[in-house]
Amino acid sequence: MSETPESGPLLELSSQDLRAHVAGALTRARARSVALTDAVDDEDLIRQHSKLMSPLVWDLAHIGSQEEQWLVRDVGGREPLRPDIDDLYDAFQHPRADRPALPLLGPAEARAYLREVREKALDVLEKAPMSGRRLTESAFAFGMITQHEQQHDETMLATHQLRQGEPVLHAPEPxxxxxxxxxxxVLVPGGRFTMGTSAEPWALDNERPAHEVDVPAFVLDTTPVTCGAYLEFLDGGGYAEQRFWSAAGWAYRQGHDITAPRFWHREPDGWWRTRFGVREPIPLREPVVHVSYYEAEAYANWAGKRLPTEAEWEKAARFDPVSGRSRRFPWGDEEPAEAHANLGQRHLRPAEAGAYPAGQSPLGVRQLIGDVWEWTSTDFHGYPGFAAFPYREYSEVFFGPEYKVLRGGSFGTDAAAVRGTFRNWDYPIRRQIFAGFRCARDPRPGEVA
Incomplete structure (x- = not known):
């Protein structure tokens, strides 16, 4: 059993082509940041739309601060531009609920700061070696910053979902x-497979190292759970039946009076939802989104199933039973194309369950990448041999039973920030994120040869 060999798109590029690839990735991320913040006025940028989220202007300057610290100062060895704001934009120094009270950069100042940082970062890119240090090997630091900006773009997209007012974001239908x-x-055969990666140049520390895991045979849904299926659980009294819920989930549901997925509301003519300022009937064929881990777990219990473990999810997404190798993505090793998955905010909603046949796994499982993040039953932890890099606060400080792992990315996740090994994590109560799920179960007698 093995993962993708030590090759791939980035490793095959010359230094000149690698620099061009990095510049393109940075430019794409910045264009998205600009689009998300230019869509609203300055008052909207400064306002905190939910205590769960930062003001958009904080995210904007934080993106610049991280780029300055890692690319301009560390990789480039340049003098600091704004050391006076380091603490303001340190995510560990100030909880999101407190950030509006900080002396933040205003919209114009934040935008000017980002432009200055980017100019210097691109100059560093032209001159910095692409080897010699682990931080610069295959432009890792630039990849890390690209992923960081795209991750905050998805966070800002979630803030847009929480804001009140007329729609300001628009995109074609998936x-x-x-x-x-x-x-x-589909039955996923039992046996060992290679989980994680030691070969992917821009993989983050929690995805490493590659290691073999023995996964018993299991049965997995071929698509995420749809709104229509979830509505059966809801209308069937699923939120009122304690027996479907864990003790923690039931306590949270009761304490916060949760009776449906976030942004759903019942009208005389049925269930509706609000999506980026648009009110619409619940789309029955789309994957359900904006549900917590606890809600996903309760649905799975109601359906006589369970949530997959993280190892089960990754085996279904990466394992090729013909070659015995772990692929980079369900469809193979090539980078995601539009035909493979709903990524990058090209659309502002999940596609119907069963879409993207070109992106399915060898076993016929669809939409493992894109559309909705998928809750797994696994607590977030490091793999055997984990080593924090380049700083403990990216992953290690979150290890433990408080966080559940999510996999696969959403319609708001950029291709640069998701792959078959990518790991996301959050509190099991979170509902503002673009999270859904699919179910698994143990095989019944006679299903495994």
Whole structure:
């Protein structure tokens, strides 16, 4: 059993082509940051739309601060531009609820700061070696900053979902699912596979190192759970039946009077939702989104199933039963294209369950990448041999039972910030993120040869 060999798009590039690739990735991320913040006025940028989120202007300057610290100061060895704001934009220094009270850079000042930092970062890119240090090998630091900005872009997109007012973001509809019947479940054979990576140049520390895991046979849904299926759970009294919920989930549901996915509301003519300022009937064929881990777990119990473990999810997404190798993505090793997955905010909603047949795994599982983050039953922890890099605060300080792992990315995740090994994590109560789930179960007698 092995993962992708020590090769791939980045490792095959010359230094000149690698620099061009990095510049393109940085430019794409910045264009998205600009679009998300230019869509609203300065008052909206400064306002805190929810105590769960920072004001958009904080995210904007924080993006610049991280880029300055890692690319301009560390990789480039340049003099600090704004050391006076380091503490203001340190995410560990100030909880999100407290950030509006800080002396933050205003919108114009934040934008000017980002432009100055980017100019210097691109100059560093032209001159910095692409080897010699682990931080610069294959432009890792530039990849880390690209992913960081795209992650904050998704956070800002979630803030847009929480804001009140008329719609300001617009995008075309995602593709429809092809017609025809598809299996609802697939048997994933038991055995060992390679989980994680030691080969992916821009993989982050919690994805490393590659290691073999023995996963018993299991059955997995071929698509995420849809709004229509979830509505059956809701209308069937799922939120009122304690037996479907864990003790912690039931206490949270009761304490916060949770009776449906976030942004859903019941009208005389049925269930509706609000999506980026648009009110619309619940789309029954789309994957359900904005549900907590506790809600996903309760649904799975109601359905007589369970949530997959993280190892099960990754095996379904990466394992090729023909070659015995772990792929980079469900469809193979090539970078995501529009035909593979709903990524990058090209659309402002999940695609119908069963869409993107070109992106399915060898076993026929679809939409493992994109559309909705998928809750797993696994607590966030380091892999055997984990080593924090380049700083403990990226992953290690979050290890433990407080956080659950999510996999696969959402329609708001950029391709640079997701892959078959990428790991996200959050509190099991979180509902503002673009999270859904799919179910798994143990095989029944006779299902495994």
């Amino acid at each position: 593709p429809r699912a092809p017609s025809g019947r598809r299996p609802a479940e």
